[in-house]
Amino acid sequence: MRFVRKAAIPAAALLLIGLAGTPAEAIDQVNSKKLRDAVTVDGILGHERVLQRIANQNGGTRASGTTGFTATATYLKDTLRAAGYQVSEQEFTFPFFRDRAPATLTAGSRSYPTDTFTYSGSGTVTGTLVPTTDVQVPPPATPGVTSGCEATDFPPAGDAPAVALVQRGTCTFAVKANNAIAAGYDAVIIFNEGQTGRTALVTGDLGEVFAVPVVGLSYDDGAALVAATTAGPVTVKVSTSTETDLDARTGNVLAETPGGDPDKVLVVGAHLDSVVDGPGINDNGSGLATVLEVARQMSALKVKPRQKVRFAFWGAEEGGLLGSEHYVDTLPDAELAKIFANLNFDMVGSPNYVRFAYDGDGSAFPTAGPPGSGEIEALFHDYFTAQGLASGEKEFNGRSDYGPFIAVGIPAGGLSSGSDGVKTAAEAAVYGGTAGVIYDPCYHKACDTIGNVSTKALAELGDGAAHGIYTLAMTRSGLFPDGSRRIKRPAAPLSDS
Numbered sequence: 001m002r003f004v005r006k007a008a009i010p011a012a013a014l015l016l017i018g019l020a021g022t023p024a025e026a027i028d029q030v031n032s033k034k035l036r037d038a039v040t041v042d043g044i045l046g047h048e049r050v051l052q053r054i055a056n057q058n059g060g061t062r063a064s065g066t067t068g069f070t071a072t073a074t075y076l077k078d079t080l081r082a083a084g085y086q087v088s089e090q091e092f093t094f095p096f097f098r099d100r101a102p103a104t105l106t107a108g109s110r111s112y113p114t115d116t117f118t119y120s121g122s123g124t125v126t127g128t129l130v131p132t133t134d135v136q137v138p139p140p141a142t143p144g145v146t147s148g149c150e151a152t153d154f155p156p157a158g159d160a161p162a163v164a165l166v167q168r169g170t171c172t173f174a175v176k177a178n179n180a181i182a183a184g185y186d187a188v189i190i191f192n193e194g195q196t197g198r199t200a201l202v203t204g205d206l207g208e209v210f211a212v213p214v215v216g217l218s219y220d221d222g223a224a225l226v227a228a229t230t231a232g233p234v235t236v237k238v239s240t241s242t243e244t245d246l247d248a249r250t251g252n253v254l255a256e257t258p259g260g261d262p263d264k265v266l267v268v269g270a271h272l273d274s275v276v277d278g279p280g281i282n283d284n285g286s287g288l289a290t291v292l293e294v295a296r297q298m299s300a301l302k303v304k305p306r307q308k309v310r311f312a313f314w315g316a317e318e319g320g321l322l323g324s325e326h327y328v329d330t331l332p333d334a335e336l337a338k339i340f341a342n343l344n345f346d347m348v349g350s351p352n353y354v355r356f357a358y359d360g361d362g363s364a365f366p367t368a369g370p371p372g373s374g375e376i377e378a379l380f381h382d383y384f385t386a387q388g389l390a391s392g393e394k395e396f397n398g399r400s401d402y403g404p405f406i407a408v409g410i411p412a413g414g415l416s417s418g419s420d421g422v423k424t425a426a427e428a429a430v431y432g433g434t435a436g437v438i439y440d441p442c443y444h445k446a447c448d449t450i451g452n453v454s455t456k457a458l459a460e461l462g463d464g465a466a467h468g469i470y471t472l473a474m475t476r477s478g479l480f481p482d483g484s485r486r487i488k489r490p491a492a493p494l495s496d497s
Contacts, residue, residue, distance in 0.1 A: 047289035055279030064250035065096035085255035096248030127161030139194030145169030148176030157184030191222020260308030271317030286349035305473035324401035344414035353417035356394035372411025
């Protein structure tokens with residue numbers, strides 16, 4: 001999962017929004033039991049085992065721009081073609097980045113925990129540490145430190161090697177780093193701001209390629225170095241080893257049902273890449289394997305959908321939703337207007353899981369999805385209620401591949417078992433698991449292996465995914481929100497139908 005900027009809404013999307021607001025009957029109740037019975041944990045795990053082997057054979061990763069990604073895409077295409085789908089691949093270039101070795105930071109005899117910012121330059125710099133003139137130690141009660149946001153925040157570096165010490169806050173990391181470089185600094189250290197929730201070792205995405213090392217520090221370590229500079233000159237050594245390829249190639253894998261209304265398309269998505277640092281068997285091998293198995297079983301059952309279903313496996317999600325963004329941005333207006341909904345499944349096997357549906361109507365979080373998203377949300381909640389299972393709500397915060405779709409007004413929804421959020425005591429009481437621990441302790445780490453996946457989560461959210469996909473593929477009335485948010489509630493548990 002990854003954060004991404006929102007795109008502008010083109011004219012074709014405004015037409016979609018207008019049509020979506022037409023009052024009409026809500027989503028039909030559809031019996032999905034045959035498909036749910038066919039989509040088993042064993043079937044999902046079969047795909048997951050292949051993904052694990054691919055990662056094992058390719059340096060422990062399936063990231064876009066690596067041979068592990070290429071092998072994953074090949075497996076997807078072969079499996080979908082064997083199931084009878086027409087498969088295509090949409091290629092594009094993207095800026096690939098990875099650490100070749102962990103970053104290091106020392107001052108005198110002390111070594112500080114640090115990490116490389118994405119798109120940092122590579123090299124080793126030994127020089128005098130110089131804080132910006134406006135660091136705030138202790139920090140203000142409310143975030144808003146402006147350290148490094150202005151060129152005048154940096155004392156001139158001079159001719160000798162120098163390293164800028166900058167505090168997080170207000171402007172982007174890239175602005176801070178660019179201002180430091182313009183002032184003559186040879187490396188940049190950014191430490192956290194210091195308020196509650198902003199004290200840990202900070203790192204992030206610079207959004208552009210830099211020629212100098214840029215690394216992060218925790219607030220406490222940064223504050224200690226600031227204090228040390230008041231007693232006299234401090235010499236630090238910063239080292240990074242990175243690889244950047246601005247024209248790396250990756251792509252999306254697309255497959256669609258032969259039948260269904262071509263003027264009414266349901267796009268079902270999951271990203272197929274992992275982070276560079278791990279095999280990504282939960283993030284997002286679990287979503288990929290679940291959607292792939294739903295597609296395979298729909299073909300095996302000879303399902304004839306009323307709507308055309310397009311299964312989309314996105315590349316470079318971990319680089320900033322680049323695959324789904326490329327797909328939406330390059331889709332002709334006439335084709336964009338045919339997409340009536342997007343379903344997204346990003347992590348459905350977290351070990352400390354919650355059954356989350358995206359908050360389409362904005363009832364739990366400030367941001368609602370486009371009209372129709374509330375009905376999709378209700379579809380999933382009502383399914384879980386019918387099974388005697390609780391479900392929670394997940395914010396539309398732009399961190400997964402629904403982002404480019406909702407940015408152009410397409411209704412969206414989906415399921416997630418949770419990523420790097422911390423499970424609350426209330427959630428642990430309802431769903432089990434451990435309060436105070438993140439939903440996936442191996443999120444974006446090398447330990448995100450097949451042993452990290454919860455089969456119970458796969459069973460429950462896998463059935464939920466199958467039901468949601470099948471319902472939107474088969475509904476007669478389609479998705480026409482009437483402002484009520486509600487769909488027809490099942491008269492009896494769906495598993496008994």
